[in-house]
Amino acid sequence: MPRLKLTIEYDGSPFSGWQAQPGAVTVQGELERGLRVILGTNAPDNINVVGSGRTDAGVHALGQVAHVELPELPELDPYRLRGSLNGVTHHAIAVKDLQLVDNSFDARRSPHVKCYEYRMLRRHARGGLREHQAWVVKSDLDLLRMIEAAKIFVGEHDFAAFRSSDCNAVTTVRTIEVCELFRRDTELISLVVHGRGFLKQMIRIIAGTLMEVGIGKLKPGEIEGILASGRRQNAGITAPSYGLTLNWVRYGVGVV
Amino acid sequence: MPRLKLTIEYDGSPFSGWQAQPGAVTVQGELERGLRVILGTNAPDNINVVGSGRTDAGVHALGQVAHVELPELPELDPYRLRGSLNGVTHHAIAVKDLQLVDNSFDARRSPHVKCYEYRMLRRHARGGLREHQAWVVKSDLDLLRMIEAAKIFVGEHDFAAFRSSDCNAVTTVRTIEVCELFRRDTELISLVVHGRGFLKQMIRIIAGTLMEVGIGKLKPGEIEGILASGRRQNAGITAPSYGLTLNWVRYGVGVV
Numbered sequence: 001m002p003r004l005k006l007t008i009e010y011d012g013s014p015f016s017g018w019q020a021q022p023g024a025v026t027v028q029g030e031l032e033r034g035l036r037v038i039l040g041t042n043a044p045d046n047i048n049v050v051g052s053g054r055t056d057a058g059v060h061a062l063g064q065v066a067h068v069e070l071p072e073l074p075e076l077d078p079y080r081l082r083g084s085l086n087g088v089t090h091h092a093i094a095v096k097d098l099q100l101v102d103n104s105f106d107a108r109r110s111p112h113v114k115c116y117e118y119r120m121l122r123r124h125a126r127g128g129l130r131e132h133q134a135w136v137v138k139s140d141l142d143l144l145r146m147i148e149a150a151k152i153f154v155g156e157h158d159f160a161a162f163r164s165s166d167c168n169a170v171t172t173v174r175t176i177e178v179c180e181l182f183r184r185d186t187e188l189i190s191l192v193v194h195g196r197g198f199l200k201q202m203i204r205i206i207a208g209t210l211m212e213v214g215i216g217k218l219k220p221g222e223i224e225g226i227l228a229s230g231r232r233q234n235a236g237i238t239a240p241s242y243g244l245t246l247n248w249v250r251y252g253v254g255v256v
Numbered sequence: 257m258p259r260l261k262l263t264i265e266y267d268g269s270p271f272s273g274w275q276a277q278p279g280a281v282t283v284q285g286e287l288e289r290g291l292r293v294i295l296g297t298n299a300p301d302n303i304n305v306v307g308s309g310r311t312d313a314g315v316h317a318l319g320q321v322a323h324v325e326l327p328e329l330p331e332l333d334p335y336r337l338r339g340s341l342n343g344v345t346h347h348a349i350a351v352k353d354l355q356l357v358d359n360s361f362d363a364r365r366s367p368h369v370k371c372y373e374y375r376m377l378r379r380h381a382r383g384g385l386r387e388h389q390a391w392v393v394k395s396d397l398d399l400l401r402m403i404e405a406a407k408i409f410v411g412e413h414d415f416a417a418f419r420s421s422d423c424n425a426v427t428t429v430r431t432i433e434v435c436e437l438f439r440r441d442t443e444l445i446s447l448v449v450h451g452r453g454f455l456k457q458m459i460r461i462i463a464g465t466l467m468e469v470g471i472g473k474l475k476p477g478e479i480e481g482i483l484a485s486g487r488r489q490n491a492g493i494t495a496p497s498y499g500l501t502l503n504w505v506r507y508g509v510g511v512v
Contacts, residue, residue, distance in 0.1 A: 009384030060385050086381045094384030096443075125342045128265030128350030129316050129501070133385075187352075245385070 001069040004078060005105060006031070006049070007097035008064045013132045013242065014092050017057040018064070020049075027055075027064070027093060034089040035068065038081065044071055052107045052114065052249045056201070058241035060133065063096070063248035067107040105251070111196070113177065115247040118191040118207040118239060119184075134188065135207070135243035141214035143189060146181050149213040149220035150191065152227075153179040153206060159199055160230035162209070164238070167200035172230075174198060181210070192247075201238055209236030257325040260334060261361060262287070262305070263353035264320045269388045269498065270348050273313040274320070276305075283311075283320070283349060290345040291324065294337065300327055308363045308370065308505045312457070314497035316389065319352070319504035323363040361507070367452070369433065371503040374447040374463040374495060375440075390444065391463070391499035397470035399445060402437050405469040405476035406447065408483075409435040409462060416486035418462055419455035420494070428486075430454060437466065448503075457494055465492030 010027050020029035031049045039047075051066040070076060082098040089095070104110075119134040120141070121127055127136050153176050160172040178194035191207050209226070212218045218236065226234045264283070272280035276288060284305050292299045307322040326332060338354040345351070360366075375390040376397070377383060383392050409432050416428040434450035447463055465482070468474045474492065482490045 009381070009386075011385045011387060062385060082380065091382060092384065092387065094379070094381035094387075096379055096381045096384070123350070123352055124338065125265070125350035125352045126347060128348065128352070129267045129318060129389075130265075131267060131348065131350075 002072055002076070003067055003069050003101050003103045003105060004081075005097075005099055005101040005107070006066045006068065006095055008061060008066065009094040009096055010061050010064065011092040011132070012055065012058045012060040014090065015057065017059070018051050018053075018055045025090065027051075027061075028066075030089045030093055031066070031068075031085070031095075034085050035070065037088045038084045039070070039073075042071060042073055050107050052112060053197070055246055056204075056241045056244075058132075059244045059246065060242075061246040064246050065107050065112075065249040065251070067101065067105060069103075107249075110251050112249050112251045113194055113196055114198070114249050115178075116193045116198075116203045117245045117247050118193070118203060119243050119245070120189045120191070120207070120211060120239075122187050122189065130188070132242050133245070135211075135240050137211060137214075139215040141189060141211070142216065143181060143183060143214070145216075145220055146189075146210045146214045149210055149218075149223050150179045150181050152220070152223040153193075157227050158230060159202055159227070161226050161232055161235045162202045162205045163199035163232065164201040164205075165232060169199050172199060174202070179206070204239045204241065204244060205232075205235050205237075207239035207243065211239065212236040258328055258332070259323055259325050259357050259359045259361060260337075261353075261355055261357040261363070262322045262324065262351055264317060264322065265350040265352055266317050266320065267348040267388070268311065268314045268316040270346065271313065273315070274307050274309075274311045281346065283307075283317075284322075286345045286349055287322070287324075287341070287351075290341050291326065293344045294340045295326070295329075298327060298329055306363050308368060309453070311502055312460075312497045312500075314388075315500045315502065316498075317502040320502050321363050321368075321505040321507070323357065323361060325359075363505075366507050368505050368507045369450055369452055370454070370505050371434075372449045372454075372459045373501045373503050374449070374459060375499050375501070376445045376447070376463070376467060376495075378443050378445065386444070388498050389501070391467075391496050393467055393470075395471040397445060397467070398472065399437060399439060399470070401472075401476055402445075402466045402470045405466055405474075405479050406435045406437050408476065408479040409449075413483050414486060415455055415458055415483070417482050417488055417491045418458045418465070419488070420457040420461075421488060423456035425455050428455060430458070435462070460495045460497065460500060461488075461491050461493075463495035463499065467495065468492040 016024035121134040276285035377390040412431045
């Protein structure tokens, strides 16, 4: 069966996350429903849109990637299919790109690097125009200390202290290739993290921990000890989901 | 009476614009309602929040500025008042700054420069994460030609061709200090315009005209003739309101 690669942008606010679940509106569920509507009687019993990974409820994506196998149909032109999908799915989803790929391509298993961005808005007021796309932090943040702490996450580490208590990954060793903070404007601070894979809520716990460094509750020098302890309670709080965006996923051998 | 200066961010989507109108939810109306709630029995008959200018329905602001006069009350600490206002107004409004100013300060009449940004998203899909904050343009845009055309707007011109048909400004001569286009990412193009004042829908008509230059419907060399004609029908379409954001307003003598 032909295999298609989808690049998808979505506002995570209205969705119960990526993963399809009965009785909940999810991004995967919407894409599968849309394909069933378009294929009609040609729809196979099981349409499975496989994402590069799950995103939690409220998390956004500028460039999530997924693949799906569809029956061979002469009328299935990828360009038209993308248009149809954008016509029938939830308006907060935009299928930006859709192309035929080799059947060896697997959005989840093919080697790839993901880029996540976590946005913190330093202000006393609410989020305003960025209400659902940034975490409002009401205390002063010492960006230089946060940058110092962020560097410690780079490289291969056991991130057992930086995963949610219900994460059931077998191994907790992950590699972070980039972990950088920068000021986007007078109020907005972005944390950008690149890596091949992350534990459940790992980026959000790193963001919450760096926020605690920023407000002076933790010192940059304490990060190594938290990693070594492997204990979730030693790390900072889990930053809220709506501050997080999956910016892009890049595939290829030896990708960085 | 003490005069306060407010700096306000808002997501324009839920509002019928800035200006208070009976039976409509507006930003000015929300701020005045919030102040009446907070002042209670101390509220004067007429609370008038004066903005630097009106924004149309759907237009956003990162830094709209307004002033208001309130009765002298010992408990009216600006810092606490800002918190209270953020607590009682519509959640899409964020009062970012509130301070006591000299009674000579007038958000509308004091000399100032405004910066507007118009965002165009070049893609075939819907807006996704930027659905309500950018205009989706489905044709290829030639950015270099758009930049060439944008330069022609800089300086003092009669913008009669670039105002809505119901604009009732007495004079149509305005000065644009900056009119620049730049690529924010692979899809997003921003138009940034600075000036002391604009006619009704002037920025949106400039944006629509530059889009038409971008798709090849108009040539950069035609802009001068459109300005000279003074006829609205010669300019391009009015770009939709939700692509526009009032980024900031800067006050001061000789400000640029």
